[in-house]
Amino acid sequence: xxxxxxxxxxxxxxxxxxxxxxxxxxxxxxxxxxxxxxxxxxxxxxxxxxxxxxxxxxxxxxxxxxxxxxxxxxxxxxxxxxxxxxxxxxxxxxxxxxxxxxxxxxxxxxxxxxxxxxxxxxxxxxxxxxxxxxxxxxxxx
Amino acid sequence: xxxxxxxxxxxxxxxxxxxxxxxxxxxxxxxxxxxxxxxxxxxxxxxxxxxxxxxxxxxxxxxxxxxxxxxxxxxxxxxxxxxxxxxxxxxxxxxxxxxxxxxxxxxxxxxxxxxxxxxxxxxxxxxxxxxxxxxxx
Numbered sequence: 001x002x003x004x005x006x007x008x009x010x011x012x013x014x015x016x017x018x019x020x021x022x023x024x025x026x027x028x029x030x031x032x033x034x035x036x037x038x039x040x041x042x043x044x045x046x047x048x049x050x051x052x053x054x055x056x057x058x059x060x061x062x063x064x065x066x067x068x069x070x071x072x073x074x075x076x077x078x079x080x081x082x083x084x085x086x087x088x089x090x091x092x093x094x095x096x097x098x099x100x101x102x103x104x105x106x107x108x109x110x111x112x113x114x115x116x117x118x119x120x121x122x123x124x125x126x127x128x129x130x131x132x133x134x135x136x137x138x139x140x141x
Numbered sequence: 142x143x144x145x146x147x148x149x150x151x152x153x154x155x156x157x158x159x160x161x162x163x164x165x166x167x168x169x170x171x172x173x174x175x176x177x178x179x180x181x182x183x184x185x186x187x188x189x190x191x192x193x194x195x196x197x198x199x200x201x202x203x204x205x206x207x208x209x210x211x212x213x214x215x216x217x218x219x220x221x222x223x224x225x226x227x228x229x230x231x232x233x234x235x236x237x238x239x240x241x242x243x244x245x246x247x248x249x250x251x252x253x254x255x256x257x258x259x260x261x262x263x264x265x266x267x268x269x270x271x272x273x274x275x276x277x278x
Contacts, residue, residue, distance in 0.1 A: 019165045026169050048259035052266040053184035102185050107256030111211075111249045114258070115277060130185040131259050 043070050043077070048107040050133040061090055062132070065105040065117050083117070087124035097127075104132040186262050188247075189274040207236050209265065210248040214257045229261060233268035243271035 043066035063083070064072040071083050078086040090096065101121055105114045121129060209229075210218040217224050224232045237243055245265045249258045262273055 019162045022162045022166050023169050026166050027173075030170075030173050047183065048256040050184070050186065050259060050263040052186065052263055054187040100185075100187070105255045107254060107259070109255045110251060111253050111255055111258050112251035114255045115249070115251070118275070119277070128187065130187040131262065132183055132185050133259055133263070135184050 042075065043072055045104060045106040046108065047104065047132055047134040049136045051136055053133065053135065054130060059095070060100045060102050060130075061087070061096065062102045062104055063087060063117065063121060065103070065109060065113060067106045067108065069113070071117070084120045084124040087121060087126070091125050100128045100130055101126040102130050102132050186259065186266065186273070188262070189272055205240050205242050205244075207233070207240060207245045207270075208248070209233075209245060209261055210250070211253045211258055211261055212250055214253055217261060226257065226261070226264075229264045230268050233265060233270070237269040243269060244274060245270040245272070246274045246276055248276045 043064050045064065045066055062074055064070075066072075069080065071078055071080055073083065073086045073090055076086070087101070091099065091101075103114065103117060103121065105117065118129065206220070208218075208220055211226075212218055212223075215226050217226055217229050219229070219232050220236070222232075233245070237245075247258075247261060247265065249261075265273055
């Protein structure tokens, strides 16, 4: 004889997946929005601080010059002599013809190094150039 | 009759809203904001290409032409007049008010730090420069 209780409680328990889906959706949307922001090198630099900022493009290509002289295009470290070639390849991609190239250099670097980098950026065909800065806390103009 | 009253008593209690999904999403957002806040504070100052800017500047009158050159961390040449970097903004305001184009051409000596150079660009923008061009040597 089959026990009475077996017919009342099913043997398979359902897991509530709603919170998992909620969190996953939020993560996906956030990553989609912040993807252009986080595509930059992890070379440690101390950006110069400013009170002003220019109107910024959502799509940009960053070029980083680290304290130790290392150079990176977006998040790829490139040999110092290959910056122009690496950037040129990046600028040739569809939609990047008139893209803003942001030069990220350490505040303590001598201007000579930055000037040489700008020359290479220009030789690569960059039409619009900006210097990356960090907003001073509590000041926004 | 008695059965109906008992059922009403059992179902008329306070209902609890399931806040677990809300808390999950909120905590995820807080974690993302904490991690991405250093990135959000990064901004930039756009500059014009020096080759074009220099050509344009040469065609303008002397009153229109504002040239900065950082010769050291502490001193700046503003139209060939030496000004302390701390007083750069005050020196630029009357010049920019007299200028119709509000274009400032900035140069910098090789030994000066990049931080001091960007600070000069920042002062020029605060003083009212509409466009900033960077020249090489």
